[in-house]
Structure formats: structure tokens, C-alpha cells
Amino acid sequence: xxxxxxxxxxxxxxxxxxxxxxxxxxxxxxxxxxxxxxxxxxxxxxxxxxxxxxxxxxxxxxxxxxxxxxxxxxxxxxxxxxxxxxxxxxxxxxxxxxxxxxxxxxxxxxxxxxxxxxxxxxxxxxxxxxxxxxxxxxxxxxxxxxxxxxxxxxxxxxxxxxxxxxxxxxxxxxxxxxxxxxxxxxxxxxxxxxxxxx
Amino acid sequence: xxxxxxxxxxxxxxxxxxxxxxxxxxxxxxxxxxxxxxxxxxxxxxxxxxxxxxxxxxxxxxxxxxxxxxxxxxxxxxxxxxxxxxxxxxxxxxxxxxxxxxxxxxxxxxxxxxxxxxxxxxxxxxxxxxxxxxxxxxxxxxxxxxxxxxxxxxxxxxxxxxxxxxxxxxxxxxxxxxxxxxxxxxxxxxxxxxxxxxxxxxxxxxxxxxxxxxxxxxxxxxxxxxxxxxxxxxxxxxxxxxxxxxxxxxxxxxxxxxxxx
Numbered sequence: 001x002x003x004x005x006x007x008x009x010x011x012x013x014x015x016x017x018x019x020x021x022x023x024x025x026x027x028x029x030x031x032x033x034x035x036x037x038x039x040x041x042x043x044x045x046x047x048x049x050x051x052x053x054x055x056x057x058x059x060x061x062x063x064x065x066x067x068x069x070x071x072x073x074x075x076x077x078x079x080x081x082x083x084x085x086x087x088x089x090x091x092x093x094x095x096x097x098x099x100x101x102x103x104x105x106x107x108x109x110x111x112x113x114x115x116x117x118x119x120x121x122x123x124x125x126x127x128x129x130x131x132x133x134x135x136x137x138x139x140x141x142x143x144x145x146x147x148x149x150x151x152x153x154x155x156x157x158x159x160x161x162x163x164x165x166x167x168x169x170x171x172x173x174x175x176x177x178x179x180x181x182x183x184x185x186x187x188x189x190x191x192x193x194x195x196x197x198x
Numbered sequence: 199x200x201x202x203x204x205x206x207x208x209x210x211x212x213x214x215x216x217x218x219x220x221x222x223x224x225x226x227x228x229x230x231x232x233x234x235x236x237x238x239x240x241x242x243x244x245x246x247x248x249x250x251x252x253x254x255x256x257x258x259x260x261x262x263x264x265x266x267x268x269x270x271x272x273x274x275x276x277x278x279x280x281x282x283x284x285x286x287x288x289x290x291x292x293x294x295x296x297x298x299x300x301x302x303x304x305x306x307x308x309x310x311x312x313x314x315x316x317x318x319x320x321x322x323x324x325x326x327x328x329x330x331x332x333x334x335x336x337x338x339x340x341x342x343x344x345x346x347x348x349x350x351x352x353x354x355x356x357x358x359x360x361x362x363x364x365x366x367x368x369x370x371x372x373x374x375x376x377x378x379x380x381x382x383x384x385x386x387x388x389x390x391x392x393x394x395x396x397x398x399x400x401x402x403x404x405x406x407x408x409x410x411x412x413x414x415x416x417x418x419x420x421x422x423x424x425x426x427x428x429x430x431x432x433x434x435x436x437x438x439x440x441x442x443x444x445x446x447x448x449x450x451x452x453x454x455x456x457x458x459x
Contacts, residue, residue: 022414028360029410102327155312
């Protein structure tokens with residue numbers, strides 16, 4: 001499927017930055033799929049709910065699931081803007097599906113997407129290994145904390161805020177970063193990513 | 199798609215359904231910014247009242263169904279409010295005037311004010327979200343973003359095409375759960391549920407990406423990527439009403455901030 005065969009060595013070619021239709025639709029569909037999955041996430045959430053009632057910050061152990069679209073789309077599409085576009089679309093889709101946090105989800109999706117995007121941009125969209133995936137998840141988690149602390153927890157004290165932010169970043173690293181990397185690897189082995197650079 | 203709620207849509211024409219989606223979006227963002235700025239409970243209280251009034255008088259939404267939609271958020275707002283009262287550095291500050299003393303527990307007046315602020319902030323976020331998104335259908339929003347904000351059409355309509363498969367994905371998700379049960383895989387415990395969740399996620403993404411590839415091919419076959427000047431099928435125009443809503447909406451936000459703080 002490589003219509004840009006590289007007889008002179010791929011290393012000297014700049015990464016292709018124009019988005020093909022398949023890049024756009026696949027990124028949007030990944031985001032939409034996560035919009036649907038966020039609903040189903042309740043099944044896991046409900047099992048853990050009693051635990052969170054005891055210690056509120058613990059709920060952020062699994063908050064990394066919300067950051068997965070950015071990491072996964074960034075790793076698959078490998079184009080500038082993929083992480084931000086996917087996270088923003090996932091947020092807008094969940095708002096359109098009737099999420100009551102709507103507009104605020106879009107805001108937080110934007111900040112999270114920018115976080116992951118910064119990591120992919122930092123390596124000039126050339127490196128997509130495990131370290132970059134972990135870092136993208138963690139920095140998306142920093143973006144999440146930058147939104148959540150002033151909006152939801154402005155007056156809960158530094159210790160509480162540090163616990164929430166730390167767990168968000170850790171969960172971004174493990175769930176979105178490592179989990180996203182595992183998922184992309186499994187998708188690649190399944191053969192559905194043949195139309196994408198790897 | 200049984201687990202997706204029925205959409206909340208306007209049932210009669212109203213002021214907010216007659217303006218362009220981007221107008222509602224700009225006003226909604228202005229309200230969101232104002233309510234997130236650090237201030238006392240006065241600002242979110244004023245915007246809650248204004249938002250409820252707009253919902254009742256200007257939105258055209260079926261009001262009987264609104265409470266059910268907002269109920270989960272009411273619980274979340276209450277929970278976060280209580281948390282903010284209990285976990286608050288002001289409670290341990292001897293200089294802050296205390297309101298409640300019960301044994302070792304001491305609640306400061308500042309903590310109560312902070313709790314009310316946060317709970318009302320969530321109420322405003324919910325009201326604004328319903329006002330902006332329940333009055334917009336996805337197609338209208340995409341049309342307006344492309345025509346008024348010059349959003350790149352391939353991204354806007356590509357996303358709209360992707361949105362079309364939500365019911366299919368919801369059915370796929372249910373089917374993958376059914377298949378697991380059929381094979382006798384019973385997720386037990388927290389770890390088992392998370393593993394089962396991951397497996398189903400992979401299946402969902404594989405089918406979703408296959409669908410997306412087919413869709414992209416079909417769209418390109420019809421010249422979606424032609425990069426030629428495009429006409430507009432559903433024009434969205436900005437009129438005086440948009441200006442009125444914009445000025446009034448932002449005016450309410452600014453006034454709430456000026457009065458409330």
C-alpha cells in the first residue's frame with residue numbers, strides 16, 4: 001500500500017503531513033468508538049464505586065482510559081494533530097451523545113489532547129515506540145490535572161490536589177500509555193493497520 | 199444501542215433554536231470561562247438562575263425530561279460539594295471562623311462557601327452543556343463550524359460520517375459481550391473485568407477501523423478529497439438574532455461576574 005515508494009532511503013524523506021481521507025475517518029472513528037466505550041466503562045466503574053466512596057482520589061487510578069484516544073490515534077496515524085483531533089472528537093462525540101458535562105468535557109479533551117500532541121511533536125513525529133507512548137499518556141495526564149484542579153478541586157488543599165494530579169499522571173502513563181501501546185500492537189498484528197505507516 | 203440514552207431534542211421552535219450553533223457555542227464558552235474563574239458562590243448562583251431561566255423560556259426542550267437527564271449530575275455536584283466542605287484547609291486554620299464543631303470535626307465558614315461554589319459551578323456546567331448541545335444536531339453543528347469558522351470541511355464532514363456508525367458500534371459492543379458469554383468466559387473480580395474490557399475493546403476497534411477504511415474509500419470514490427471549491431448545501435446564516443443572543447449572553451456572563459464576586 002505504499003504509493004510513495006522510497007528508492008533513495010526513507011530516512012531522508014520528511015514525514016508525510018497531509019491528511020488522507022482514511023486518516024481523517026479512521027481517527028474520527030477511533031474517537032467515536034471511545035465515545036461509545038466511555039458509556040460501557042460504567043460496568044467496570046460500578047464494581048469499583050464503593051472503593052472510591054472511601055477515598056475519592058483513588059477514582060483517578062483508572063482515569064487514564066479517558067486519555068486513550070489521543071495516544072492510540074497518535075501512534076496509528078503519525079501525523080501532526082492526530083492526538084489532539086482524536087481527543088477533541090471523542091469529547092465532542094460524548095457531548096453530542098448526551099453527556100451532561102458536555103462543554104467542560106470538550107475543554108478538558110482539548111487540554112489533554114494538547115498534552116499528548118506536545119510529546120509527539122517534540123520528537124517531530126518520527127518516533128513511536130513505547131517510551132513515547134508512555135510519555136504521551138503521562139503528559140496528557142498532566143493536561144487533565146491542569147484542567148481538573150482549578151475547575152473541580154480549587155479549595156481542597158495541596159495534599160489532596162497532589163494526590164489527584166499524581167494519580168491522573170500515573171494512570172495516564174500506565175493505562176493510556178502502556179495500555180494504548182499494547183492495543184496498537186494488537187491492532188497491528190490483526191492486520192487492520194496495513195494502510196498506515198508502521 | 200439500548201444503553202445509549204434517547205437524545206434530548208427541542209420539541210418546539212424557540213429563540214435558541216433559531217440562532218446558529220456557533221453563536222450558542224461562543225456564549226456557552228463565555229459562561230464556562232466566567233464560572234471557572236476563582237470567585238465566591240455569587241457568580242455560579244447568578245449563572246445557575248440565568249441558565250435555568252434560559253432553559254425554561256428560550257430552549258424549546260421538553261422540560262419534563264430535563265430533570266432525569268440532569269439527575270446523575272445533581273448527585274455528582276452534591277458529592278463534590280460535600281467533599282469540598284470536608285476536605286478543606288480552612289477547617290484546620292484556627293483563624294477562620296468556624297460554623298460547626300462536633301468533637302474532632304470542625305467546619306469553617308470558608309469551607310461551606312467553597313463547597314457551595316463548586317456544587318453550583320457543576321450545575322452551571324450542566325445547564326450550559328444542555329443549552330449548547332441539546333439544541334444542536336451534529337449535522338447543523340458541522341455545517342455551522344465549516345461555514346462560520348471555516349473549519350476544514352474534510353475534518354468536519356469526515357467526523358460526521360464517523361458519527362453515523364455509533365449505533366453499529368453499540369451493537370458490536372453488545373455482540374462482543376454476548377460472544378464472550380457464549381464461549382463461557384465469565385469475567386470474575388476486578389482484574390478479570392479489566393482484562394475482559396481490554397479484549398472487547400480490541401474487537402471493537404478492529405471492526406471500527408475496518409468500517410472506517412471502507413467508508414473513506416467510498417467517500418474518496420465520490421470525490422471527497424478532490425480539493426476543489428465546494429458549494430454549500432445547507433446554508434447557515436448569521437442574522438440580527440445571533441448578534442442579540444451573543445451580546446445578551448455574554449452580557450449576562452459579565453454581569454454575573456461583576457455582581458457575584
